[in-house]
Amino acid sequence: MISVPRAAIRRCFSAHAASYPSRTHNCGALRAEHADVPVVLAGWLLPQRKVSNALSFFSLRDAVGATQLVANRNSERSARTLDALAAVPTESVVVVEGSVRLRPQNARRSSDPTGDVEVLIHDFTLLNPACHALMPFLPSDPSSIPNEELRSRFRHLDFRRSGSLLSSNLRKRSEVAHVVRNYLNEEDFVEVETPLLLKSTPEGAREFLVPTRVGQTSVESSTPNVPRDSTTPPPLFYTLPQSPQQPKQLLVASGAVDRYYQLARCFRDEDGRKDRQPEFTQIDLEMAFVDWGEKQQPTTGVAPSDDKWRIGGREVRRITEELIRRVWRKAEHVELPSSFPVMTYYEAMSKFGSDKPDTRFGLHIQNLADHVPQSYRENLSNRDELLEYILVRAGSPGEDFLAASNRISLDPNEGVDRFVMRDGDATLSWGRETEALRDIGSQYGLSGLDVNGLNQHLGLRVGDTLFIARRHMFSGGGSSALGRVRSRIAEAASELGTYTPSPTPHFLWVTEFPLFTPASADPENQRAILDSGDDKRILWCSTHHPFTAPMAEDVGALQQGEFENVRGQHYDLVLNGVEVGGGSVRVHDADMQEYIFEKVLKLSNNEKASFDHLLHALRCGAPPHGGIALGFDRLVAILCGTTSIRDVIAFPKTGGGLDPLFKSPSTIPDAILAQYGIRAR
Amino acid sequence: MISVPRAAIRRCFSAHAASYPSRTHNCGALRAEHADVPVVLAGWLLPQRKVSNALSFFSLRDAVGATQLVANRNSERSARTLDALAAVPTESVVVVEGSVRLRPQNARRSSDPTGDVEVLIHDFTLLNPACHALMPFLPSDPSSIPNEELRSRFRHLDFRRSGSLLSSNLRKRSEVAHVVRNYLNEEDFVEVETPLLLKSTPEGAREFLVPTRVGQTSVESSTPNVPRDSTTPPPLFYTLPQSPQQPKQLLVASGAVDRYYQLARCFRDEDGRKDRQPEFTQIDLEMAFVDWGEKQQPTTGVAPSDDKWRIGGREVRRITEELIRRVWRKAEHVELPSSFPVMTYYEAMSKFGSDKPDTRFGLHIQNLADHVPQSYRENLSNRDELLEYILVRAGSPGEDFLAASNRISLDPNEGVDRFVMRDGDATLSWGRETEALRDIGSQYGLSGLDVNGLNQHLGLRVGDTLFIARRHMFSGGGSSALGRVRSRIAEAASELGTYTPSPTPHFLWVTEFPLFTPASADPENQRAILDSGDDKRILWCSTHHPFTAPMAEDVGALQQGEFENVRGQHYDLVLNGVEVGGGSVRVHDADMQEYIFEKVLKLSNNEKASFDHLLHALRCGAPPHGGIALGFDRLVAILCGTTSIRDVIAFPKTGGGLDPLFKSPSTIPDAILAQYGIRAR
Structure with a gap:
């Protein structure tokens, strides 16, 4: 026991610095069964409600819950306590000694634990x-709703x-992490921490650098402005990883672990795009010996053999x-459901105009x-183009997009035209809605179009709305x-209240992405910057990353240089139109990996050197392997019912990367x- | 099913790129009960043992275990398989289809799963x-033991x-992490990820900086050498945290969580001291409302009330x-044991010459x-010095330090003298062992020493060895x-085989550290560098960190400026002489925290500003709180029976910080x- 006179301490500093009664319960714990129990609670004092x-x-509130306190004047002592x-x-922190009692029946609140x-x-x-003088807002005052800037x-x-x-979001995040770890542990995954101080690579988006004093001869702090001479060692840098891709592949390729996982911190130095954070967390997995599942283990949940998963990585x-x-x-x-539907990239783009x-x-x-004349069809085909449409008609309550489809605005530059079916003299006629469209015939070169036939074939009715656009077959990209028009219609309908999204989560795998994308189509591609020298022949970059294996069927196309025809063993997991994760079967063949580096991506020797250890590991006997990374922040945000990952990160940064x-x-x-x-500089 | 002709693929690339049989078991799974079961195993092929x-x-080996394969010539097909x-x-990776059979009785190995x-x-x-041509060593060749450099x-x-x-170390690390997380989850701790891109603070050891593009106007990559003009914005940096100390205190102080934990990555940019890593992992905890335990909860394991834990933080x-x-x-x-012993810093230094x-x-x-003359005693006391000794005499088998104590070498500069008791004429005499000691009387000013009396009092016997040294009472530091001589004797005895350390782990709490250390005594203190201006009056720095609360008994001394007499509510957890963790009850009083910043540590306004958010949180009503950080790498290394944390980190750096x-x-x-x-530069 501490025997310091409390008063002496309180005199000079503002808080209580000595011993105090230990709390017996948190503020969310007390129930009817605790009636008459003496308790000690500690927490933040919320405003008084004076009955008389x-x-x-x-x-009294703490991180777990709140408990109602009662003070009265039944005795001199209790009166003193009430006044004090x-x-x-x-909002002050107090520790309260008291006893639990049942509330009068009519004062009980079953909604409150x-x-x-x-x-x-x-x-x-x-x-x-x-x-209070220092507090820009009082947390316990429900009427004050501080703005976002103050809150951050x-x-x-x-x-x-x-x-x-x-x-409560932080608590849910912790619970979800625990469920994830328990499950992976049960499945014999080994949690391995990979380095955050890593090596720069020529792979895609922007990295954070970490200068180190390693190799620097010590510099006097008083002479910062004296330039060093030519013998000065150059500064050295680590790099913070955008993902643990290389370390995890090395771990599994080497045989160190059969199944790896990590809730991995990742870093990306980019201008704050909407709802991106410079540091974020992935559920990161990698497995050795992933396969096509020719012989399914009897204990595993076998996916229907007729589904569209035609790549490796079934275990993933x-x-x-x-x-x-x-x-x-x-x-x-x-x-x-016991298995999630699978859709190819081709189907996703054709049917939904989106890879998610x-x-x-x-x-x-x-x-x-x-439905267009033969000549026009050939013309399209020669230019690798498609002519596509969305037909919107009156739907059922809760799923009616017609009003919304007439409300969204179209940007003339996006190349989409909207037609509303009107009652003509005898047949339906196309009504033009966009200024950009002068004449449907000339616009689409459809002078020979059999409008009646088309109307009939599509079953067009008065009021139906048709959106038409051309699309390049190999345009790449996400949508x-x-x-995009399809998404906007749904958004507008949701705002109008004519469409209520299903509460059932719609998970979906998208597979068979093109393995390579024309470099010009990838705005994130940094290669142009890195490759500041002579070799400007770069044409292709990896759609995801250079370690993704081609589909077995497309290995021939890869070898023959038909890079646009090579599909990757990549899979994205999509939930309600949001990408929540992605992964792939990796290249485990060193020759194939070198071929991709050299012949497809045209890496310089310097750039290739940053993958030397991986190539070496593949040459020393590496198993087929594959994995996935799930965006943990995004997943938790969805579970917390918020659209911003900032709401599920304890100390997030602003869109601009500021804390x-x-x-x-x-x-x-x-x-x-x-x-x-x-x-x- | 994939229908690609396998041969076609194999022709050009070196590895198998198409479908293959799924493995049914890992290489450590098969037991006698699997006899006659058809199996598919995958792994690395180890050398052939040709019986005939x-x-x-x-x-065949994988990350889990190894299984013996048998091949014979009983059929044409099996002969072909054997030859192939x-x-x-x-070391190649193969997938093997076969059937399990029991080994002959005399070939069974019960030591092998x-x-x-x-x-x-x-x-x-x-x-x-x-x-093989590319492999500097063959992992499966037990006779080749590559050197450390090759292995790294x-x-x-x-x-x-x-x-x-x-x-197996990585596997054990993962298991231990899982035990830790399960327990903390069970105890209602919330796992919170705190930022790694944080803010520089003037707290102690060396930080890593992370430059960011935030705020930089875009620079053409082709003009790196064009100097910017005066309107150029200065470069901006995040800092990688040495620990999540501030974020975790903010979390708990704010009431966001009641109990926080994280297996936190921490960073320190320092020259590779022995067995330190620039990035390392802590089991990091923080709890609100920690107290002295006046009223123990009936369900908790109550520590004996007579133990020496006289500070807050009993829950921790x-x-x-x-x-x-x-x-x-x-x-x-x-x-x-159900509770670990507690020792004050004073006792640890006095009795063991070490704070661990x-x-x-x-x-x-x-x-x-x-036992020395009064005048000498006064002389010591005037200089705040102690005269201490270790007496070594013949011990019992397994715990005999006498031979070792005569074998260790003493550095003349460390100020320790060794005396071996010899048989003199009538009484024991001091035999000098060190050249440095000319005369015991003059060396220690002990001219009036009653050698006989001392001999008798200490019960000295022929052969006993005595180490004597002076020590400054407030020297600070760890030993x-x-x-250090005590430790070296034990090491030497352990090498000699005369001492076998107990296999039982000896855990120990060390508490009541001095809250402040003279800045000159702290080699890690960076303040001299940071404070390049005028104010050179800095005398004190925090022994651990500036947020540690003083002992309640010493608040008065703190206020009166007797900083050397203030003990902190700090606790270190020590195992077998190794510090495995440390923590404290924090200052929750904003006035006290400001007093420490200003009056004791003499922080400049700029330096103090980096703690503004913490001070603000304390002023808005913060509960008493405290926590601990355990060195996870060190803990796992001890559990894996290795002395180097590099053996329990997947991809460690060298002592010099190189990967x-x-x-x-x-x-x-x-x-x-x-x-x-x-x-x-």
Whole structure:
């Protein structure tokens, strides 16, 4: 026991610094069964509700819940306690000694976990007073809704704000992580931590550099401006990984582990695109000996053999689906189907105009080519083009897109035209809605179009709306113009209230992506910057990453240089039109990997050198392997019912990469930079 | 099913790229009960053992285990299979179809999990050949033991090496992490990921900087050498945290979570001290409302009330002890005591000359002052010095340090003298062993020493060895000269075989550290560098970090400026003389925290500003809180029986911070640096 006079300590510092009663329960724990139990609770004091001069209620809140406190004037002592507690500023931290009692029947609240009881206060200790003068908003005041900027600068107050779900989101995130880890552990996955201080690679998007003092001769802090001479060692840098792709492949390729996983922190230095964070978390898996499942193990959940999964990596699919099923079971109490549907990239682009289609609603894209004159069809085909349409007509309640389809605005540049079917003299006629379309005949060169026949074939009715667009067959990218129109119609309908998305989550695998994309079509491709020298012949980049294996059927095309025809053993997991993860079977053949580096991606020797260790591992006997990475932040955001991953990250950065709470990034004194052998430009 | 002609594919690339039979078991799974079961195994082919021309054994190994394969010439087909398999280079990856059979009784190996069975090969597919010409060593060759440098450059081969424990160490690490997480989850801890891109602070050791493109106007890659003008924005940096100390305190102080944990990656840019890594992992905890435990909850394991834990944070102690107990139970099958002993820093330094004493053996340090003349005693006391000794005499078998104590060498500079008791004329005399000691009287100013009396008092016997040294009472730091001699004696005795350390782990809490250390005594203190301006009055730095709360008894001393007398509510967990973790009760009083920043640590306003958010959180009502961080790498290394944490990290760096596998750190082209607004000095 500590025998310091408490008063002496309180005199000079503001908070209670000595011993105090241990709490017996958290503020969310008390139930009717605790009636008459003496308890000690600790938490934040919420505003007083004064029933009369002789009776007041308070709430005491902590990270778990809130409990109602009662103070009265039944005795001299209790009156003193009431007065003292009423004088404590709200949001202060107190520890309360009291006893549990049942509330009167009519005051019970079954919606509140502690709603059956209240705690009669006997005594309390003020552990730490809150200074209202310094608080930009009071977390316990439900009427004050601070703006986003204030909330992010004072995240520590936002956590405690009434109506904020941040704290419960963090708890859910932790629970989901636990479900994930338990399942993977059960499946014999080994959790391995891979380095965050890694090596720069010529793979795609922007990396963070980490200068190190390694190799720097020590520099006097007082001489930051003295230039070094030519013998000065150059500064050296690690790189923060965009994913643990290479380390995890090395682990599995080497035989160190058969099944690897990690909830891995990843980094990307890019201008704050909407809802991206410079650091984010992946559920990262890799498995040795993934295969096509010729001989399914009797114990595994075998997917129907007629589904469209025609690539390797079936084990990855099985593990991922079960992992997702367990998460939904635990967090949402929803039982998902025993296997998720599979769609090829080709089908996704043709039918939905997107490589991450939202399959909760129809509005399918269809090919118009069958209904246009032969000459036009040939013309399209010569230019590798398709002519596609979406037909919108009145639907059923809760799934009617017609009003929305007439409400969305079309950008003349996106090349989509909208036609509304009108009642003509005898037959339906095409009504033009866009200024851009002067004449359907000339626009599409459809002068020989049999409008009547087409009307009849499509079963067009008055009021139907038709969207038409051309699409390049090998355009690459994630969506077509018509696909984007499809999404906008659904959004508009959802806002109008004519469409209510199904509450059942629609999971979907998209497979058989083109392995390579023309470099010009990939805005994220950095190769042009890295390759500042002479070789400007770069034409192709990897659609995902250079380690993805081609489909077995397309190995011949790869060898023959028909790179546009090579499909990868890549799979994306899509939920309600949002990509929640992606992975692939990897190249395990060193010769094939070198061929891809050299003949397809045209890496320079320097660039290739950054993959030397991987090539070496493949040459020393590496098993077929594959894996997946699921976006953990995004997954948790969906489970928390929020559209922003910032709501499920404890201390997120703004879209611009700023941390308004810790005030990073910041400048660093020249003397410190000098220790790393660097200076401001 | 894939219908690609396999031969066509194999012709050009070296590995098997199409479908192959799915494995039914891993290579460590088969037991006697599987006899006659048809199986498919996949793994690395180990060397052939040819029994006769008609019978050969192979081993097939994967990350889990190894299985014996048998091939014979009983049929034309099996002969073909044998010849083909014998032609496959060892270390190649194959998938084998066969059937399990029991080995003959005399060939069974009970020490080997698969030692009862073997697999008769029916067919196999070569998935990926190993290229021996490129392999600096063959992992399957037990006779080749590559040197450390080769093993770290080719870590991916070292993982697979016979006799390497790396792979099983990784598995154990994963298991321990799982035990830790399960326990903390059970105790209602919320796992929260805190930012790795954080803000620079003036706290102690060396940080890694992360330059960002945020705020940089885009720079043409082709003009790296054009200097920017004065309107150029300065480069901005995040900092990688040395620990999540501030974010975790903010989380708990704000009420976001009541109990936080994280297996947190931490970073420190320092010259490779022995067995330190620039990135490492902590089991990081923080709890709200930690207290002295006045009213113990009936369900908790109450520590004996007479133990020496006289500070707050009892909940942290209880959680940590139970966490460690579960880890040892699971990983070592050892039941640890229900509570770990507690020792104050004062006692640890006095009795063991170390703040992380190895309590598995005696050799206690004792105070000689009681046995020296009064005048000398006063002289010592005036200089705040102690005169201490270790007496070594013949011990029992397995715990005899006498021979070792005469074998260790003493550095004349460390100020320790060794005396061996010899048989004199009538009484024992001091025999000098060190050249440095000319005369015991003059050396210690002990001219009036009653040698006989001292001999008698200490019970000195012929052959006993005495080590004597002076020590400054407030020297700070982790060990005294005599403490280091004590450790060296134990090491030497262990090598000699006269001392065998107890196999029982000796856990120990060390508490009540001095809260502040003279800045000059702390070699890690960076303040002198950061504070390049005028204010050179800095005298004190935090022994651990500036957020540690003083002991309640010492708050008065803190206020009165007697900083050397203030003990902190800090606790270190020590195992067998190794620090495995440390933590504290934090300051939750904003006034006290500001007082420490300003009056004790003399932080500049700029330096103090980096703690603004924490001070603000404390002023908005923060509960008493405390936590601990356990060194996860070190803990796992101990459990794996290795002295190097590199053996339990998948891809470690060398002592010098280099990664010989990924070849980091490396130089970065000027054009890339320019994007961050930096350049080489």
